[in-house]
Amino acid sequence: MTLTPLSSLTVVLLLMALMSPLQAQDNFKQQRQALVKEIATDLRSSDAILDASELDPRVLDALRSVPRHQFVPDKHKHQSYRNRPLPIGYGQTISQPVIVALMTNLLELKASDKVLEIGTGSGYQAAVLAELVDKVYSIEIVPELAERAAEDLKRTGYDKVITRHGDGYYGWEEQAPFDAIIVTAAADHIPPRLLKQLKPGGRMVIPVGSRFMVQHLVLVKKTQDSDILTEQLLPVKFVPLTGDH
């Protein structure tokens, strides 16, 4: 029997199907490394990287470690390491990796920090935070998402993320105060209770825009004497606004 182009294609397909899951994992890992590299290069010019020209290497390490594909629904798994938001159901998305990188970077976390996340969503952002700090608390209001994220975090070994189903508007009183708060659900105003639960010197990050398009990031800073200031940052470098003047 001679090998026709069609039958050779069949063989290739069969081989692909027989490839071990391990190989797929390796493949994902490679894609992840490539993605992080891409993000690191692209972001050299971002408006949202304060007081430095590059992302904190620890944040990049965290992105290299967290298997994003484990938090992405099966249907979109093959797109896990594209730099794009992906639908996770209930009108929510898993954020674009570059936005996760920027938001995490803005929090300037130390290992000993205690972080609160409002809007667990897929759980991916919480996992990234867990790579950087010891204590991560996360609240999700949609029951189905809360349940799924809790399972996914457990399955991927991020047991230290403590999740809860509930309304993030009131923060997590029992665990307050926090060194950092990350709000991934859109907000019309910043809940006063949440600000109260932020330590003096603490930072809070809020993305503004739609599910598929973050327009800018808001960094809220509580000063040592509890004054509240914000910085509004574009995820890309787009200045000056008036031509070359």
Next chain:
Amino acid sequence: MHPGAGYLLTIGLVSGATLAYEVLLLRLFSLIQWHHFAFMVISLALLGYGVSGVFLALMRQGVSRYFPAVIMSNLLLLALSMPLCFMLAQTLPFNPAELLWDPWQLLYWLAVYLILAVPFFFAANFIGLSLYQFRRGIPTLYASDLLGAALGSVGIIALLFVIDVGQILLILPVLVLVAGLLLLTQSSIWSGRQKQAWLTAILVAGAALLLLLPASLQLNISSYKSQSQMLTLPETRVLQRESSPLGVLTVVESKQVPPRYAPGLSIVSNAELPEQLAVFTDADAMSAITAFNGDFKALRFLGQTSSALPYQLKPMEQVLVLGAGPGSDVLQALLHGATHIDAVEENPQMIKLIQNDYADFAGDLYALPQVQVHQSEARAFASETDRQYDLITMSFQSAAGASGGLYSMTENYLFTVESLQEYLQHLKPGGYISITQQTTLPPRVMPKLLATVSAALASQKLTPSQSVLLIRSWQTTTLVVKNGPVSKQEIRQLKQFSGKYNFDLAYYPGITEQEANRFHQLKLPYFYEAATALLSSDKAQFIADYKFNIEAATDNKPYFSQFFKWETLPEIMSLLDTGSIFLLESGYLLLIAALLQALVASFILLLLPLWLWRRRRKDREQAQPLHKRVLAYFFALGLAFLFIEIAFIQKFVLILHHPVYAVTTVIAGFLLAAGAGSFLSGRLKKRSPRHQVLAAVVLMTALSAVYISSYGAISGFLLAQSDFLRYLLAVLMIMPLGFCMGIPFPAAMSVLGRVHDEMIPWAWGINGFASVMSPILATLIAMEFGFRVLITVALLLYLLAVCLFPADSSTPFARKPG
């Protein structure tokens, strides 16, 4: 053979139902998706008309031979495809928000409009084939087509008021089937067993539609619209849904997670928010009904938003709230002691919600002695009232404004130089206009507003740099314009209020750069810079240099939300990888994308078959110059008719005030008049068709010249008249123009019918393709050059059409091939 009265009536009914279907689709897609996509999907779906022309041209002899069967099948298929195609289209996972991320979405988009093109294809087959079959009676047939469409455009608006939008999708196919019954019983084309068979088929189809389809259609609203997202919350439910041509209002209650609607609330506010019910317009654009029991303490938060600024400056007695919605701004005025509040809201159902359905919850807000509610469009109210106010306040949201440029193709007469002049004239000396908007970054909405305000102030002999205050919260910007110079006392109060609530000063007369950008820091003090430049004499240079289009919006170019500048495109594209998509003013680009799609589709669907057809028939027919002429003639007509119609719609929105009613009046007026024109041109057998067209175009040009040159005087006169008179006069203005516009199409068609009947379907098709491109092209031209240019281009197209009509009318277009 001449069609009978029954046939003409059926044509009218089918044409009316199809136009109604088009309007209905626009409404449905605005609800389940977003308005701009609705506009594009539906305009592209009209390609069905063009495809029908090609189909008829290629199958001409076959379909003509089986005319009775073909015409009835098309009618049946039209009725069935109306609801089925919509249902099918809404099951596709098309998500416009993902369009820029996921190439598959392009395919879904294509699929959506191809599916929706199907009903239009059947409708166009029905009418196009009728024109071909009864070519001696084209003017009469075309007249009933136009008259039917005119009635359809009025009828659908009436229906949308009384019946839920989901149910109308069943009514229209039933109407088409009734038209079919009428045709069968009134016409002599069908008889005997054939007639019986078709009667049975229609009744079966009718029964199937009514029995198998749900009484009210389940609408798959995009899960990314804010209403859908709220409904995923526990203990959340829809309390009420009201639908009208102005949009679907949905009241949603969430026991666990109330809406917490307080845009612009200070970051240091510790006020508890009262109970609220969310109100969504077309499943998005949330606002809220706030619980009120007369206790003003619960409304404390309304004194801590950036929009509370004007109330700090002096006590406000007479307040005008434009776009009152469910009443937040009215409550704010009450909280600050206003003694008379005129609340203007255009949607009667929104008023009904507060006045009746939730009156108890809202504390009878709209029945309080201080509050007077007016159901009117904001600018209309401003032009009619003779009251003077201490404060005119509005939120930009009410104008469906800043959303990534996606509304850029929508005219907005609320924020133009002329409208701001109008508002200024209703201020007492020392009174204020206050406008609050969601902050967009990089800034473009507020700079454009500043440019517009600056131009309006200068024309009222006020000094822009002395009359403006501007503050920012972390999410909103509030602009206050004073009718007079701002005093030192007012500046003190401004500083005190802003300092207390961490609002940033962005502008006041005499501001220094150090004072700006303190609490909510931007990389540079953009708003301060923009305000300082735009309120000074450096304005023109700043606007020219700015990366977005922030030129003042005017009544001639009322596209406030059009921020796109070609010069900025390369820079944004170079940043695309890092997620700069949000910088793209996508509305404008999507329009261009739609135009390109229409061009490509027209090329594939029209020119290719035409080319093949000509190759096949090369030996038999030598009518090459004729084809080009016919195609060019009908293409020009298709473009020009809608150019004029659209220009008038957009100008008359201002005169007739309300977009929905204005659009309906203008469309119905034009179609009615064009129908009459078509009918009469058929009667004037003594005049050669070419002379008729020439006369019509000359008259049209003269009329348009008068309208364009004295538009200001005409609109000034009309605006001073009562509602009834205004509509009547507007229709009277349209009539002669529409009448003339109804002549060129049937005149040329009749000529074709006599000497070149095989060209009729082609002419019908090319006209259909032109109608797809025309609205998109018209919007682009109006945005770029204004309405006057648009009308001029249309007239040039009509003149071109006259030239394409051959000089010797005895040998129209070309010699009949021997």
